Each structure stands twice: as C-alpha cells, then as structure tokens.
Amino acid sequence: MTKSLTHLLLVSLPILCNAQVTQIDLQENITEIKSINISDDDFTGYEVLAKKIGDANIVLLGEQTHGHGTTFIAKTKIIKYLVENHGFDVIAFESGFFEINKIWDSELILTDKLQDVRNEIYSLWSESEELTSFFDYVRESNMKGKKLDLTGFDCKHDMSYGQKNYTSDFHSFLQANKFPILDDPKYVEFKSILATLIKLKMNFREDASSSPKPDQRKLFNQVLDSIQSQLKTITQTSESELWMQEINSLKMQARNTWTASKLKGVARLAVRDSAMANNLIWLADYKFKNRKIIVWAASYHIAKEKNELTFKGISPKAIELMGSMINLRLPGRVYSLGFVSEEGTYGEWYKQKFYNYPINRTPNSIEKMIASVSMSNYAFIDFQKLSNRVPFLMAGISYSESKAVWNKVFDGIFYIKTMKPPTYSTK
Numbered sequence: 001m002t003k004s005l006t007h008l009l010l011v012s013l014p015i016l017c018n019a020q021v022t023q024i025d026l027q028e029n030i031t032e033i034k035s036i037n038i039s040d041d042d043f044t045g046y047e048v049l050a051k052k053i054g055d056a057n058i059v060l061l062g063e064q065t066h067g068h069g070t071t072f073i074a075k076t077k078i079i080k081y082l083v084e085n086h087g088f089d090v091i092a093f094e095s096g097f098f099e100i101n102k103i104w105d106s107e108l109i110l111t112d113k114l115q116d117v118r119n120e121i122y123s124l125w126s127e128s129e130e131l132t133s134f135f136d137y138v139r140e141s142n143m144k145g146k147k148l149d150l151t152g153f154d155c156k157h158d159m160s161y162g163q164k165n166y167t168s169d170f171h172s173f174l175q176a177n178k179f180p181i182l183d184d185p186k187y188v189e190f191k192s193i194l195a196t197l198i199k200l201k202m203n204f205r206e207d208a209s210s211s212p213k214p215d216q217r218k219l220f221n222q223v224l225d226s227i228q229s230q231l232k233t234i235t236q237t238s239e240s241e242l243w244m245q246e247i248n249s250l251k252m253q254a255r256n257t258w259t260a261s262k263l264k265g266v267a268r269l270a271v272r273d274s275a276m277a278n279n280l281i282w283l284a285d286y287k288f289k290n291r292k293i294i295v296w297a298a299s300y301h302i303a304k305e306k307n308e309l310t311f312k313g314i315s316p317k318a319i320e321l322m323g324s325m326i327n328l329r330l331p332g333r334v335y336s337l338g339f340v341s342e343e344g345t346y347g348e349w350y351k352q353k354f355y356n357y358p359i360n361r362t363p364n365s366i367e368k369m370i371a372s373v374s375m376s377n378y379a380f381i382d383f384q385k386l387s388n389r390v391p392f393l394m395a396g397i398s399y400s401e402s403k404a405v406w407n408k409v410f411d412g413i414f415y416i417k418t419m420k421p422p423t424y425s426t427k
Contacts, residue, residue, distance in 0.1 A: 021366065021388055026373050029385045033378035033414070036074040038133045046081040049337075049380045052412060056335040057292045058284055059088065060323055062299030062410070063339055065399055067347030067356075069422035071339045072130035074378070074414055078337075079294055080137060083148065090149045090288050091138070094297035095121045097279045098246045099161045100152035101287070102169070105238065114139055117150050120159045125296070128422040151283055153295075155253040155275035157198050167195045173243055179230050181223060189216070190223040200257050211258055224251055238287075245282045249275050263318070266300070266311050270320040273301060277325035284330065297322070300397040302336045304411070308404040309397065338396050338410035342367040346399055347421030356421050357399070365393040365401050370415050379415040383407035 034044035053059055061078060063071045082088040093100065099120045103113060118126045118135055125131050141148050157166050171191065174182055181187055193212050197220075212220065224247050231244050252275035260271040276297075284293055295302065302323040303309060307316045327334045345356045361367045370379060383406065391403040396410065406413075 021369060021386065021392060025386045025388065026369065026381075029382040030370065030374055031380045031382070032374065032376040033380055034376070036070070036077045036378055036416075038073070038076050038080050038137060043081050043085070045378075045380055046078070047085075048382075049078070049412065049414075050082065050086050052380075052382050052384065053082075053086075053335045056333055058280075058295065058326070058330065058334045059293070060295045060297065060302035060334065060336040061339075062297060062302045062337065062397075064299055064341070064395055064397065065346060065348075066124045066298065067399075067421050068339065068341065068419055069128065069130050069347070070341070070344070070416050070418070070420050071414075072125065072128060072422060073133075074339065074416060075296060076131070076134040076137065078414075079134070082292075082294060083141065083146070086292070088292040088294050089147060090151060090283075090291050090293040092151045092153050092280065092283060092293055092295045093121050093125070094154050094276070094295075094301065095125075095152040096154055096157055096159055096162055097152050097249055098166070098242070099157065099159060100150060101242055103161065104150050105242075110139065110142055114150075116161070120152070120161055122159070124422070127424055129425065130422055149288070149291075151288070153276050153279040153283060155249040155256070155272060155279065157253070162198060166198050167191065170194065170243075173239070174227070177234050177240075179227065181226050181230060184223070184226075186219055186223055190220055193220045197254055197257060217254070217258060220254060221251060241286065245279065245286075249279055252278075265314055267314050267318040269300075270318060273320045273322045274325065276301065277320075277322040277329075280322065280326055281329055284326075284333070298397075299338050299410075302338070303397060303409045304334070304336050305405075305408040308406070308409050310402065310404070335412075336410050338406075338413045339416065340367050340370075340395060340413050341416045341419035342371045343417065344419035345421055346419055359399070359419055361395070362393060362401060365395070366406070367394065367415070371417060374415070377417045381413050381415060383410055383412050 031045045031048040033046065035042040059082065061075045079091060100117055103116045103120060106113060108116065114135060138148050138150065157163065193216055228244060228247050231240055234240060252271050256271040256275070260268050280295065301321065303321045304323045304327045306319045306321045306324050309319070323336050341359055342361055344359050346359060348355045348357065370381065386407045389405055391405055393401045393403055394406045395401045396404065396406050
C-alpha cells in the first residue's frame with residue numbers, strides 16, 4: 001500500500017505543487033478508512049482519528065451541506081467507534097436545546113423518549129433513512145446498559161414540541177415556583193410577545209405584522225431579566241438550571257429573529273452561532289461535566305477560524321462561529337472534523353421539492369488531490385500535521401469550492417470519494 005501510494009504521489013507531484021500541498025504532507029497524513037457501515041466492526045483507520053482527537057472531550061462532526069447523505073452514514077460509524085472504544089457517551093444535535101433536554105430528562109420509557117426526541121431533531125436528519133441505524137444504535141446501546149445521552153444546543157423552537165408546548169411550559173414552571181413576576185402587569189404582554197416569537201420559527205424572515213415594537217422588545221427583555229433574578233432565589237434543581245440557561249438562549253433567539261434575520265447571508269447566523277456556543281459550553285461544563293460529547297452539526301458552525309472564511313460583501317467581524325467560540329473558551333478540549341467528497345451527488349434539503357445536483361471538483365482542489373493519491377473510497381486526513389499554511393481549494397463548508405487555509409479551520413477532514421444525497425420516503 002505504501003509503495004503504491006508513494007508512486008501515485010510522485011506521478012501527481014505537479015498538481016500537488018500547484019495546490020501548495022507537498023507530497024510528504026499527504027503521504028504522511030492520509031489514513032485509509034475501510035468501512036463506514038455501522039453494522040460491521042471494521043474500524044480500520046478509526047484508531048488513527050481517535051489518536052489525533054487525543055484528550056479532547058468535545059468532537060465536532062460537520063457536513064458540507066445538509067444534503068450529503070453519505071456523510072450521515074460516516075458520522076454514525078464514527079460515533080459508534082468513539083462510544084465503544086473511547087468513552088464518548090453524549091451526542092449533541094444542532095436542534096432544539098430546551099425541547100430535547102426536557103424530553104430526554106423526562107420519565108418516559110426509552111422507546112417513547114427516543115421517538116419524541118427524534119421528532120425534535122430537525123427533519124433533514126431525523127426523517128432521512130440514513131439516520132435509522134443511528135437511532136437503532138442509541139436504543140440498543142441503552143437497552144444493553146451502555147448509557148448514551150442525547151441532547152440539543154440550538155436556540156430555535158421550530159419542531160412540534162416547542163411549537164405546541166413551549167409557552168405553556170414556561171408559564172407552568174413560573175406558576176409551580178410561585179414567581180412574583182406573575183403578578184406584574186407586564187407579564188400578560190410578555191406572554192403574548194413570547195407566544196408570537198415562538199411561532200415565527202426563526203425562518204430568517206421578519207413578519208412585520210408580528211414583530212414587536214422597540215418598547216415591547218425592551219419590556220420582553222426586562223421581564224426575562226426579572227425572571228432570572230427570581231430564579232436565583234429558589235431551590236436549584238435540574239429543571240431550574242435548564243430554565244436559567246434557556247432564558248439566556250431565548251434572549252438571543254429573540255434578538256436573532258427580530259433583528260439579525262434582516263442581515264444578509266451568513267451574517268444573519270452570528271447571533272444564533274453565539275447562542276449555540278453558549279448552550280454547548282453549558283452542556284459541557286454543567287449538565288455533562290466530565291463527560292465526552294460528540295456534536296452533530298453543519299461544517300460552517302464547527303469551523304474553528306472565522307478569519308479564514310470569506311463571503312461576498314461580508315466582513316469577518318460580522319461573523320461568529322460556534323466552533324471558534326468554544327475552541328477559544330474551552331482550549332484543548334475541542335476537535336473539529338470536516339467532511340469532503342470528490343464526486344457523486346448532493347441534495348438541497350431546503351427546497352419544497354428535493355433536488356439532487358452533481359458534484360464537480362476542479363483539478364487543483366484538495367478533493368481531486370486526495371483521489372489521486374488514495375485508492376480508498378474513504379480516508380482521514382490529519383490537517384494538524386500539514387506543514388503548509390497558505391490557502392488551498394476545498395469545498396469545506398458548502399457545495400462549492402473556496403480558498404482558505406483550511407487546516408486552520410478544521411483539525412482534520414474525512415474524505416468520501418463518492419457522495420450520495422439523503423433518502424427521504426416522503427420527498
């Protein structure tokens with residue numbers, strides 16, 4: 001294998017030089033991955049990934065877009081390996097922080113709890129056939145006595161439980177603890193604003209007829225501040241601690257829905273990324289302290305260096321990334337793994353009708369380079385060891401290629417030669 005790889009590297013040297021990645025870099029830092037099938041126990045190559053993760057107790061698993069179905073399968077296999085061999089036992093989804101934590105902490109039996117949580121994980125994942133094996137694995141592991149916890153960290157309340165129950169849950173909690181704010185005349189208006197906010201579903205569009213006026217926004221935040229102050233005076237429980245963090249998240253959700261959603265492009269995601277970072281740090285330092293967490297999210301959110309990413313007409317100052325924020329606040333504890341593909345198709349999940357598009361890579365992209373030096377369908381590339389620190393082409397956070405010093409953005413990448421889109425029975 002080593003001789004064949006060396007020969008391929010020498011043959012492709014001109015391409016590699018043009019791309020600013022040396023033959024030694026790729027020769028020493030590509031590891032073949034034999035299988036991404038969760039049903040088998042072939043973990044060839046995964047031990048190298050685990051060694052590079054080292055002592056990090058938060059592993060961020062990305063995806064270029066939410067339409068890369070083979071990536072879902074690969075992430076599930078990585079989760080199985082890290083759970084069974086390296087003590088990871090919490091899986092955190094880019095989905096509702098409050099809803100998933102509340103349901104998972106409930107007294108429901110495992111089967112019902114898992115189904116209810118699946119309903120709260122965004123449908124682009126939960127309704128895909130590719131994640132069936134993931135949910136089966138979580139259920140089987142817990143039934144066999146290997147406790148796996150599911151959680152979420154997004155500030156949105158888009159799914160069924162939040163839409164139906166969030167406002168009443170909030171009110172019931174205040175009533176059960178006899179919060180004085182309930183007697184404040186401001187509370188009635190606050191509750192109305194809250195109900196409307198939740199229904200907006202943070203879809204990046206502002207409904208002018210539903211958006212509160214500046215004085216109403218001020219009232220809304222004043223009431224939340226008052227509730228937080230009163231929270232500190234009651235006996236602390238896991239429920240009260242969850243609500244304390246949820247109120248922090250809710251403030252940012254309101255800010256994002258009412259103001260940040262008016263911004264252009266990825267700049268509108270800045271507040272949401274900040275909220276997700278705060279929620280994830282709370283999970284890591286409080287609820288799951290001393291536990292090992294695997295994070296399932298988009299590659300954009302797990303990027304560790306925002307200054308390397310460029311977007312037309314948007315300054316890096318207008319961007320915040322969850323990955324970079326938690327990396328700064330939890331140094332040495334975070335490992336970020338991106339995913340790339342060289343050929344195949346991907347889907348556009350946000351269309352009313354699901355469209356598939358071909359993947360085309362340019363000759364000097366790193367995906368093409370990997371294909372030219374690896375005979376495997378899957379591989380892990382250790383970006384921490386790449387010696388170059390100059391921009392190179394890669395489709396790291398979307399379907400299209402862009403230049404960046406990508407080894408500052410991700411600690412490593414998982415290469416999938418041929419991508420397939422997710423499969424949805426209802427699409």
